[in-house]
Amino acid sequence: MSQTRTIMIECLRYDPEQDQAPHYRTYEVPFTDEMSVLEGLQYIKDHLDGSLTFRWSCRMAICGSCGCMVNHQPILSCQSFLRDYYPARIRVEPLEHFPIVKDLVIDQSDFLGKLESVTPYLVPAQPLTPEDGPNLQTPRQIEDYLGYAQCINCLLCYAACPQYGLNNAFTGPAALALLARYNADSRDAGQKTRMEVVNAEEGVWGCTLVGLCSEVCPKHVDPARAINRNKINSTQDYFLRFLAPFGRGS
Amino acid sequence: MTPAPKTYVRPMNRWWMRHPAYRRYLLREGTSVMVAAYALFLLAGMVCLVLGETAFNLWRGFLQSPVSVIFHLAALAAFAFHAWTWFKVMPLTTPPLRFRGRPVPDRMIFRAALWAWGIASLVLLVLAMRFL
Numbered sequence: 001m002s003q004t005r006t007i008m009i010e011c012l013r014y015d016p017e018q019d020q021a022p023h024y025r026t027y028e029v030p031f032t033d034e035m036s037v038l039e040g041l042q043y044i045k046d047h048l049d050g051s052l053t054f055r056w057s058c059r060m061a062i063c064g065s066c067g068c069m070v071n072h073q074p075i076l077s078c079q080s081f082l083r084d085y086y087p088a089r090i091r092v093e094p095l096e097h098f099p100i101v102k103d104l105v106i107d108q109s110d111f112l113g114k115l116e117s118v119t120p121y122l123v124p125a126q127p128l129t130p131e132d133g134p135n136l137q138t139p140r141q142i143e144d145y146l147g148y149a150q151c152i153n154c155l156l157c158y159a160a161c162p163q164y165g166l167n168n169a170f171t172g173p174a175a176l177a178l179l180a181r182y183n184a185d186s187r188d189a190g191q192k193t194r195m196e197v198v199n200a201e202e203g204v205w206g207c208t209l210v211g212l213c214s215e216v217c218p219k220h221v222d223p224a225r226a227i228n229r230n231k232i233n234s235t236q237d238y239f240l241r242f243l244a245p246f247g248r249g250s
Numbered sequence: 251m252t253p254a255p256k257t258y259v260r261p262m263n264r265w266w267m268r269h270p271a272y273r274r275y276l277l278r279e280g281t282s283v284m285v286a287a288y289a290l291f292l293l294a295g296m297v298c299l300v301l302g303e304t305a306f307n308l309w310r311g312f313l314q315s316p317v318s319v320i321f322h323l324a325a326l327a328a329f330a331f332h333a334w335t336w337f338k339v340m341p342l343t344t345p346p347l348r349f350r351g352r353p354v355p356d357r358m359i360f361r362a363a364l365w366a367w368g369i370a371s372l373v374l375l376v377l378a379m380r381f382l
């Protein structure tokens with residue numbers, strides 16, 4: 001059993017029924033070496049203040065529910081340990097750039113709309129039935145999209161992206177990475193439908209390559225790469241339109 | 251339908267203070283102002299050349315002044331930083347590259363760009379010393 005120490009956790013609090021603006025409350029939390037930030041928050045809820053509200057589910061960086069800001073860095077609270085911050089106090093806030101519903105809970109509906117807009121599913125060239133058998137891929141074809149397919153929709157990348165914060169019309173990192181994921185899949189023929197999202201001002205061109213989205217991604221999806229590679233496709237699409245005015249995009 | 255809950259949106263003022271990566275990004279983009287300033291300075295030289303010998307000699311005379319030397323040193327530093335940071339992000343902007351069936355690692359692309367930069371600068375320096 002490791003030794004118990006005490007860390008100060010400063011938490012953003014916002015109750016829409018009481019507060020005009022958020023404020024901070026500090027809690028003294030006893031912790032052991034193996035305790036995550038999420039377990040620190042759970043200690044507060046169980047022992048110090050039952051009204052503290054936050055999302056969590058799997059506790060093992062799979063579900064993507066427990067994203068929050070710790071000292072202005074977007075993290076999964078289940079994956080970050082209190083021992084790494086001690087003896088400094090930590091400041092826990094909801095994910096940046098999203099409307100706060102209550103305490104650490106944010107409203108994700110803007111992202112969910114954007115996710116829907118990128119057609120995040122396979123669009124086969126011809127309708128297939130189970131009788132057509134499995135849709136086989138080579139390991140190389142899987143490699144083309146597997147990295148992008150690791151996204152768990154935790155929204156850390158949106159909290160890291162100042163362009164999304166300044167103008168939330170921007171489609172944003174995770175949605176554009178998932179767009180790249182389906183475009184790169186050999187079983188998919190939906191590139192043309194997605195090109196409209198890519199080419200839009202708020203599509204890939206809304207990205208100025210700050211690059212923090214890729215650094216904070218807990219699943220190493222690398223949205224910055226996905227977006228900037230699609231800038232090449234968007235440029236090609238733009239110029240090919242002049243070469244074949246009656247073909248593409250007409 | 252239930253009414254949308256009252257939410258709070260935090261302002262974005264002084265957003266660059268929130269993370270060192272934002273300040274590095276602004277510095278990278280900020281150096282492009284110096285790149286533009288240097289392009290304008292060269293353009294002014296071209297205009298002087300068109301205007302005639304007196305104007306061009308005036309421009310060349312200004313090149314020797316301390317202000318111009320400081321400007322050129324600052325421009326060199328800004329260009330070097332700008333190029334370095336762009337080479338760093340270059341692997342993110344290139345299409346997927348493969349060599350003998352394997353993806354080319356990011357550091358290879360960065361190093362290739364550095365070599366190309368070094369060789370191009372050297373060739374330019376040799377040509378300048380040979381003909382000027």
